[in-house]
Amino acid sequence: MLRYDSHLPLSTLLALTLQAGLLHAQEAAPGGAVPEEPGSDLPALTEPQTTAPVDAANGPAAMMAGGGVSQNVTINLINRLVKRGVLSAEDAKDLVTMAQADAEAARLRDESMRVAIADASAPPVEQGDVGVSYVPEPVKQQMQTEIKAQLMAEAREREYSAKNPEPEWKKQWKVFGDLRTRYEGTYFGDSNDNTGAFPNFNAINTGAPFDVSGTQFSPQLNVDQDRDRFRFRFRAGAAIELEDGFSGGFRVATGESSSPVSPNQSFGASGGNFSKYALWLDRAFLSYNFGKQLDADVNIDIGRFDNPFFSSEVMWDDDIGMDGIAIRGSHQVNDTVKVFGSGGAFPIFNTDYNFATNNPAKFESTDKYLFAGQIGVNLKLKEDLTAKFAVAYYDFSGAEGEFSTPYTPLTSSDAGDTDGTRPSFAQKGNTYMPLRVIIPDASNGFGTTNQWQYFGLATPFKNVTMTGRLDYDGYEPIRLSAVGELIKNVAFDEGRLSAYGVNNRGPTGAGGNSAFEGGDSAWFLNLIAGSPSFDKRGDWNAFLGYRYVESDAVIDGFTDSDFGGGGTNMKGFTIGGNYALSPSVRLGARWMSANEIAGPTLQSDVLQFDINAKF
Known part of the structure; x- marks a missing residue:
């Protein structure tokens, strides 16, 4: 199994690996050409993506900061590495699973960032009000249960009032x-x-x-x-x-x-x-x-x-x-x-x-x-x-x-x-x-x-x-x-x-x-x-x-x-x-x-x- 340092995002590791694999392939091929290899059994992309060359402005540091490597790009990189013999098919599957986990974590971080930005641009909270930027799932479920119970009680009360209207007097x-x-x-x-x-x-x-x-x-x-x-x-x-x-x-x-x-x-x-x-x-x-x-x-x-x-x-x-x-x-x-x-x-x-x-x-x-x-x-x-x-x-x-x-x-x-x-x-x-x-x-x-x-x-x-x-x-x-x-x-x-x-x-x-x-x-x-x-x-x-x-x-x-x-x-x-x-x-x-x-x-x-x- 492929092992990597858990302190580094997978996108950064893949970028470094891609640089090393491309250099190795260029050294092995005559004139620096990349050899053709059979495709792997990884999921096919509906629209294969390409990546920009890795440079100082868009390199590992930028990727670590959250820039530039989407989930599709990551899968394309893994496909290329498999074709060039840098990765085995088994390691590639593990990397895809890791990439999907990284993508979900990034989505949650982005969501938190959007909420924080919205809170910063919202009007100031009046004294006595409470602002909540993130509601945990158990709290959401409890709130849903209480709101549902309240709505049901109000519905029963309306139904009772309709059947038993208050006397006009x-x-x-x-x-x-x-x-x-x-x-x-x-x-x-x-x-x-x-x-x-x-x-x-x-x-x-x-x-x-x-x-x-x-x-x-x-x-x-x-x-x-x-x-x-x-x-x-x-x-x-x-x-x-x-x-x-x-x-x-x-x-x-x-x-x-x-x-x-x-x-x-x-x-x-x-x-x-x-x-x-x-x-x-x-x-x-x-x-x-x-x-x-x-x-x-x-x-x-x-x-x-x-x-x-x-x-x-x-x-x-x-x-x-x-x-x-x-x-x-x-x-x-x-x-x-x-x-x-x-x-x-x-x-x-x-x-x-x-x-x-x-x-x-x-x-x-x-x-x-x-x-x-x-x-x-x-x-x-x-x-x-x-x-x-x-x-x-x-x-x-x-x-x-x-x-x-x-x-x-x-x-x-x-x-x-x-x-x-x-x-x-x-x-x-x-x-x-x-x-x-x-x-x-x-x-x-x-x-x-x-x-x-x-x-x-x-x-x-x-x-x-x-x-x-x-x-x-x-x-x-x-x-x-x-x-x-x-x-x-x-x-x-x-x-x-x-x-x-x-x-x-x-x-x-x-x-x-x-x-x-x-x-x-x-x-x-x-x-x-x-x-x-x-x-x-x-x-x-x-x-x-x-x-x-x-x-x-x-x-x-x-x-x-x-x-x-x-x-x-x-x-x-x-x-x-x-x-x-x-x-x-x-x-x-x-x-x-x-x-x-x-x-x-x-x-x-x-x-x-x-x-x-x-x-």
């Missing part, structure tokens, strides 16, 4: 909800008047009428016994996207009653003994957006929906929902000014269809409405300073109490024709007056017995409200904000209140009279620092607020339900903060200290610890 509905658990402690001052000075008008008006001529105390508010409660609020609903600009939604919520301002449910209340709790329909509405036709964002809402007005918790409790129809919209004037507005009509009360229950001839319906409108502006004062201001007018038509047609009730269930003007829900603070004009006769001891009464608001309510907010983002991610509101009841009737009001009066003066001390105005200021939104763990905010809400500035049934236990005729501070445990869960705490403005002494402090979760 699932594409339209977005489900949401939240859960809040709370510890609440209420602590009363030692100097509070607990001698019967705080009638619970809501308990009277939602139950049997109270006999004011009797010797019993009316239902009374708690003003002296501290209370600790564990409470929770659960809400769940869905937003529904329809077609052609229509949408809708609904939400259910917990609550110990149908109160418009509190979905809180106290653990152990509503029967105790681990009794189940009620859910109430909290929102249900249809909305239509037609802003595209007006180059603005305009919506009409009908049903029961969120408060459409920009306001503070003094005018409207955060949990309140409104019934009726509302239109709201906004328009971007330029890069720094955006105007907005809202308005609507909202039924507050409608008499029971069969009122009065015990009378064959029914009473005329008592209808109460809120007619309201607001206009405002968003301003970009600087790159990091924005403002929002609005003015609103709220007309609570028919909300005040009215005196009844004079009559003589024979039992407590004999209704007066204006009983429907009493509030169907109240907290505390407003000034109230008796509604029934009872004729004194023998059946009631000429006015000394059987004086069953309900109570209505002693003044009309028409509120002018100015609300504003400033946001400063110069310390990102911390935002500094100030929220303020001024409220005046322009329908405040002090003469009517002084003449008929039964509460919010000062000490008894000369002649046994006590002067009315209530008022018609309110103001609120809240300072906030911290994260503008709670979208990651560690976000926080802190706030400090002060409010001054006179007795008849706003309707006590719609204002904040937490400060001082809810209602009006209070002033005081609120301090607290929130901290995000995750994008969906946060802790909160606040302390509220309230003092009565008019009437007997009433001081209360409320402490709340919350855990809020949304989904």
